[in-house]
Amino acid sequence: MRYTLEMRNISKSFYGNQVLKNVNIAVAAGEVHGLVGENGAGKTTLMNILFGMPVIHSTGGFEGEILINNERVNIDSPRKAMEYGIGMVHQEFMLIPGFTVTENIKLNREITKDNLLSKVFGKSMRTLDFPAMRKEARQAISTIGMSIEELAVVAGLPVAHKQFVEIAREIDKKSLKILVLDEPTAVLSETEAERLLDTIRYLAGKGVAILFISHRLSEVLKVSDRITILRDGAVVDSKPSSSFTVSEIAEKMVGRKLENVVLPPRKKEPSDEDIIMSIRNLKVYMPGEMVKDFSIDVRRGEILGIGGLAGHGKLGVANGIAGMFPAEGQVYLEGKPYKLNDPSYALRNNVVYLSEDRRGVGLLLDESVEMNIAATAIEAFGQFIKKYLFMTVYDRRKIREHALEMIKKLDIRCKSPTQVVRRLSGGNQQKVCLARAFTLNPKILFVSEPTRGIDVGAKKLVLDHLVNMNREHGITIVMTSSELAELRSICDRIAIVAEGKLSAILSPKASDAEFGLAMAGELQEVLQHG
Amino acid sequence: MDRFLEWLKRVDIPTLIIFLFLIALFVLAAFTKVSIPSLLSDSIRRIGMNGVLVLAMVPTIRVGTGPNFGLPVGIIGGLLGALISMQLGLAGFTGFWVAILFAILICLGIGLGYGWLLERVRGQEMMVGTYMGYSVVAFMSIMWLMLPFKNPDMIWAIGGKGLRYTLALDKYFAHILNNFLKFKIGGFEFPTGLLLFFAGACFLVHLFFRTRTGLAIDLVGQNERYAISSGVNPNKARLIAVVLSNVLAGVGIIVYAQSYGFLQLYQAPLFMTFPAVASILIGGASIKRANIRNVIVGTAIFQTLLTIALPVLSQVTRGDITEVMRLIVSNGMILYALTRTPKEAR
Amino acid sequence: MDKLKKVLISYAVPIAFSILCISAVLIARIPPIFLASEIVRRLSRNTFLVLSLIIPIIGGLGLNFGIVLGAMAGQAALFFVVDWKIKGLLGILVACLMASAISIVLGWLAGLTLNRAKGREMITSMILGFFANGIYQLIFLFFIGSLIPFRTKQFLLPEGVGLRNTVDLYGTVASALNNVWMVRIGTVRVFVLPLLIVAALCLFIAFLFKTKLGQDIRAVGQDMHIAEVAGINVNKVRVIAVIMSTVLAGIGQVIYLQDIGTINTYNSHEQIGLFSIAALLVGGATTRKATIWNAILGVLLFHTLFVVAPSAGNKLFGQPQVGEFFREFLAYAVIAFALAMHGWRARKILM
Structure with missing residues (x-):
């Protein structure tokens, strides 16, 4: 031929x-x-x-x-x-x-x-x-x-x-x-x-x-x-x-053989009675990922997945809540109105965000591991500081102690806490990000594309850490990902965004075809015909 | 040996070349009749004299707007402070500290305005800064002629209108720092006060960058979006950095003037910028990263180079080649820093 | 109404300058004939240099502060022409050819340098100018007469090495172009040949942007990435634009100096960079857009102010010095303003 x-x-x-x-x-x-x-x-x-x-x-x-x-x-x-x-x-x-x-x-x-x-x-x-x-x-x-x-x-x-x-x-x-x-x-x-x-x-x-x-x-x-x-x-x-x-x-595009991950049980299952964050008519002006009208209730203690095709706005949701891109709409955190467009307000209310753009937003590539873990906490909460002469400066010793603890806890593979982050592998960089988020003591953690650019072995570790944060520390997690398989492996519910709007909320056990069609925004269409 | 090679890799090539050149000059000096102790004390004096001006580069580099090419803007503030102190007829340490105080106040004001302007021209700070420096110097040249300073030591002897080009500080605060706790070992003179002041300034700046505000500046410079996601207001951080740089420039010129013994007005502030930028770059800084070590190493190498080159080279060649050398070295260094691709260590 | 507003905003600089010029002329009470003859002469003397800035602007390199490299080449060529005692038009021709040859090499080097500093071309070209000035001084202060042979001893410093501060062209190529064809209108003398050369350059620039090369320069100036994807060799086009600008500046400096008659060995080239750029900006050009008309209008306005500022300053403040500092201030401030506008706009596009 x-x-x-x-x-x-x-x-x-x-x-x-x-x-x-x-x-x-x-x-x-x-x-x-x-x-x-x-x-x-x-x-x-x-x-x-x-x-x-x-x-x-x-x-x-x-x-x-x-x-x-x-x-x-x-x-x-x-x-x-x-x-x-x-x-x-x-x-x-x-x-x-x-x-x-x-x-x-x-x-x-x-x-x-x-x-x-x-x-x-x-x-x-x-x-x-x-x-x-x-x-x-x-x-x-x-x-x-x-x-x-x-x-x-x-x-x-x-x-x-x-x-x-x-x-x-x-x-x-x-x-x-x-x-x-x-x-x-x-x-x-x-x-x-x-x-x-x-x-x-x-x-x-x-x-x-x-x-x-x-x-x-x-x-x-x-x-x-x-x-x-x-x-x-x-x-x-x-x-x-x-x-x-x-x-x-659609099935072949997204389908994967699911590993049967057995998730550890919770003390109390999340329910619609206990809503931690309620999002109504959210609009986010993020170029290439516009959110046009998105509403959802996040249940306390759950892992909520957000999926959808690129360009349809799934990434915009977390960016909007975290104040990284201009947003409007009504958001309530534990029943109280939540201020949009203010990253420091979000941090102060323990709404923490890990960007999909790990190298561009999430890390200080030329800084040490310990500084990456601590910097945000120093800025937002004044953690790790001490009085020195007449100034308040950050305390290297406290930072080191905390960093060593995190390195051990998350098994970050680095030569020392002073190693430059750029030299770490993608998986370890992501662990540094998780350590940074953990340091901020989140109520809700928005994490976007946590496994992008990470090799297969490390992917599982990162997901395990997320599950662990959720189960052991009760942190509500909203995970945005374009990898449906990983959403399905750890999430309780998965919201699919199409054309900047919520297209469907599916159970992780829903069929591949349903996911595929929801992503294409064609779910209703099929249901009508069939 | 391996560690030495490792260290060599980290050092910038131009820094190394200039350092080797410096050593060659010292070797050459040993063969000529130049007295090395007096050269050394000269060089030490010049390090302290220029150091604070070089320090003024640190905040703007660290906040990501590049070296402060608008240094004359801050220098003007310092000059005004010194002039006010002279007009008040204050001498000695009082005169010096009052000058510093006024300089800081004026520089705060100027810095706010200048920072506001630079915020409007993000991405073009170096270029706009350079020309703002030129414009302000030209504008102030008019002002020097018109401002109502009356002290006869300061205005033209004949005609009596406008300030002189250079004002002698003998009766005011000349050498006030240099002579503080000064000691001599043979032909070698150590200006303790001057170096203490420089060290103190370095220490304060170093400390500042460990406060939350200082860290915010660092974060903005390294990754603006990371800074935003950490709750930092990048505009404010940049403004603070520019103001700090301005204040350091203002203080720096007073330190310079007291050591030199004269206050230079009109075009003189323009000639401070490029050597200061070059110094910090020679010390190993890039247009994106700088620390106090870069300031000290850079100032030491550059000023020693200039001090030693004049007497040594003038014996080898004819005439004053140092001025030309300074042009080539300092601009070559800046050019190198502008054109090198950032080190993507992987 | 909106349209009028738009026009007013986009021509804000030339309009403001016109007002400034007119008031300065009125204050200084300069005789119009004197002013006219000065302006006509400066038009024929300076326009060529200002025009040399246009090509890199359209190529997206911004204001080419590196034209001082070309100016240095022009001066270097003239030094040798004077030394070899080549007189009149032939001298000018030889000087132009030599200046072009040196400028091609310098422009090529400058182009390569600027390609390594994309996004910071202006500051880099400025520092490049300062750096080249150091090399220039090294050559003409220390090497000439020692390493480089130079026969005309009266231009050398007493020790026989290094050029004096001024090298005069009287008796060799001074006014060689001016004198070919001079027309007198009343008491105003018009040097026709330099004006014709300027006109020819204008035609050439207009022609250039109707050719394939010109189109490539425009495309690269608008968007390097798209041009690259379209298969245009972006780096090469940029180098060519810089070379052209440098060569034109070299020739422009020869034209300028034959009119002035003396070379201020260590200063002429420095000033010319500043004043040419300021003039172009005064004419309404920006760091991304420039036309022939911006250049001509700019020379007219800027040099009117240049002529009248000292006497206006004298009349207003009783000190001619104030006027001198004021025109210097204006030159710098205009550039600072244009750069600020550039930064401001670039930011608006990003948002």
């Missing part, structure tokens, strides 16, 4: 954390190949490898090989990728806002004319041929069947139009052999999405190999010839799309 694109045995690690394991994928000319998976499954990384993005090569490259028309190629920059005829419609727009539609469509592929200077100084001094560029840009736009003014400046266009300009740019590439579309319909309305799918079919009809990435499973099913499902950086299934149904795909 002759494939336009083959990626063989692709593996990739970021900071010692493997995100792709021996991935194989092949696309023939004229084929629309759907690529689906939860966020963090490795789709975007795979596409970044294909496109030679700098982020791959600045983090040590990848293993495996890429073949185009059965020939091995080495793609080390976007420029190379383009030379091989690979086009990409990116998840975040790759358009220059101050340029016109024409200039963007023709970016770095401008049509030029000779002039006096160019004959002396070479090609780069050739004049741009604007009328010709404009004509071709217009042609590309009309291929999609859109009416976008080709001289309009991109910055002022509606989002959907920007998306179509991206696609027009790819269509305009005469040498286009492979087109990658990364979540192209995410910002489109239904009719617009329909038009886009038509364009995809049109391009496939012209012999372009197409890789289509989307969370909208019904669309993938509708337009693709073949579907590959990624989970945890590995291919779990790849079959013609006719042999799948939406719920099958």
Whole structure:
């Protein structure tokens, strides 16, 4: 079989954390190949490898090989990728806002004319041929069947139009052999999405190999010839799309064999009678993770899971409560009104938050383990301080004592409490974060993506520590995670967020298909039909 | 040996080069007729004289806004304090401490305004600071001509309008710190008071960074979002850092002036910034991290270099090459710090 | 109404400066003929240098404080032209060629340096200027006459090593361009050739931004990441932009100095960086946007104030010194203001 694109045995690690394991994928000319998976499954990384993005090569490259028309190629920059005829419609727009539609469509592929200077100084001094560029840009736009003014400046266009300009740019590439579309319909309305799918079919009809990435499973099913499902950086299934149904795909995307974790019993089971925090109509303005209208009651002593697809707002909830992003709505802590948008208020009321962005928010990477554990407690509560001369300074001895205790308790593997956190492994970094949270004596602990970027062995340890904090110390935990399996392994209830709203609250024992559909926001739909 | 290599890896290459160059100069000095004890006492004096100004770099670097290129802003406050003390006709320690007191008060005010401005231009502090420094110096040059100082020691002898370029402090507080508990061993002179003052300032700043406020500044500099999630108000932390830096600059220039024996007005504050920035960088600081050790080591190396280079090199080459050398060394050092990629230790 | 407000805000700097200029002219009571002849002359003398700043701004590098490198190259070239006694237009031509050659090397080095300091280009280019000044002094104070041969002893310091503080160009290339074609309008003398050269440069810049290279520079200036993904070699484009700016500054400095007639060996280049940047900003440019018209308007306004400030200061305060400090203050304050606006806007975009 002759494939336009083959990626063989692709593996990739970021900071010692493997995100792709021996991935194989092949696309023939004229084929629309759907690529689906939860966020963090490795789709975007795979596409970044294909496109030679700098982020791959600045983090040590990848293993495996890429073949185009059965020939091995080495793609080390976007420029190379383009030379091989690979086009990409990116998840975040790759358009220059101050340029016109024409200039963007023709970016770095401008049509030029000779002039006096160019004959002396070479090609780069050739004049741009604007009328010709404009004509071709217009042609590309009309291929999609859109009416976008080709001289309009991109910055002022509606989002959907920007998306179509991206696609027009790819269509305009005469040498286009492979087109990658990364979540192209995410910002489109239904009719617009329909038009886009038509364009995809049109391009496939012209012999372009197409890789289509989307969370909208019904669309993938509708337009693709073949579907590959990624989970945890590995291919779990790849079959013609006719042999799948939406719920099958959903199941394979999230499903895992559940280890039968036996959770220790509680003295008193949490109940709806005893609500520790009540959230009503929460809105959080977190770019990329907007929460539009979220309400839930958190029961004292439970472990509540929050799941959902990336971009739907599950991460926004904890960030909003902790005051990291602007939020509005009514929140009550133990029946009393709770002030939003004030991180220090949250801390003072023992609402503690561990960020999903461990390296960016959760840690002081160049500081010692002990300081990472103690700094927040010093700032928020004035713990570990002493009088010295006429000033109140922090007390190194007390900090050390506490840090040693925490290191022992959480089994943090470090050379000494003074070791710089950057040098610890992901798992031990997360334990440092947990130690920091524990030091703050939380009533409710919001913890987001606690196992992201941690190897398998350490994942279990971190989860065990969370369960331990919950059972032994009675700390209510709200855990946000994109790994459904881990939510299901330790949570009492799991809230699924879709489109910034609460889509369903499910028991951890609910079926894979139910979870998959709740995430896609299609749960009700199925229930109606079935 | 391994430990030595380990230590070598930690030291910055430019710091090492400059240090080796310094040793070479000392070796060279041994062969010339220059008296080493007098060189050493000169260098010690200059360390104490410049140290506090270098110390002023610490708060802004630690809060993440880079070296305080707006040093002249704070220096102006110090000059005003000294001028007021002179106008009041105060001499000796009274004059010195009153000058310091006024300098601190004025710098607090100026610092608040300057900090407010820098908050509005996050990300461009170094550049805006530099030009704020220039503008303020030019503006104050007009003010020096117009302000109603009347003391005849301070204004132009003839014509009588405006302050002089350099004001002699002999009758006021010149060498007041230098001479405090001063002792001599042969040709070597030790300005005890000056160094005590510098050490005291270092200690206070060191202590400050162990208070909650100081720690907040550190947190903001290292990871602003971590700081926010720890309940720190980063805007306030930055403002405090800028004010502290300003106050140190104001105090620093008075210490400098009493040791030099003259108060320099008009363009002079401009020439303080780059050597101070370079000093702390030579001491091993980066534009994101600095501590007191960097201040002491950097000032010591840089000032010793300048003191020893003048007499030694002038015997080898003709003319005063030190000024040029200072330009190259200090700006080269800053350039290096700006262009190096942050050490991502893994 | 809103539109008017917008226009007023975006032209706030030139408008404020116009008002300042007009009031200064009125206060100083400078004869208009004198003012006119001064302005025309400064237009032909300084505009080229100011124009050299435009390309890096559009390339996203901000204000290129590194044009002092080009200015140094221009001066270095003139020293040798004077030493070799090449006179008149030929001297200018040789000086320009030499200045360009040196500037290409310096600009290349500067470009590489700035590529290592993305996001802090302005402060880096400024420090680079200071650093280069140190090297320049080392060469022309200590090496020339000793390591580097120099025959014209009257320009050297008494010991025969190092250049004097001023090197005069009279008798060699002073006014060589000015004198080719001079037109008298009343008592106002207009030097046509330098003005034509400025016009040619304006045309070249306008042309450049209609070429492929110009388009790449614009794209890189707008968004480096997107340009990179589109396959543009961002680092190379940035280096080219810096080289172009440095070369133009080198030639600009030659034009400037032939008009002045003497080289202030250790100062001319320093001042020129400051005054060119201030002039461009006064003309309404920002650290991210600049046009030819900003440059021309800026030279007009800034130099009007430059001419009249001392006498206005004298009239107002009875001290010409006040006026001098005041114009210096304005130059710095304008830059500080523009930078503050830059920081402020950059922050607004982020929010």
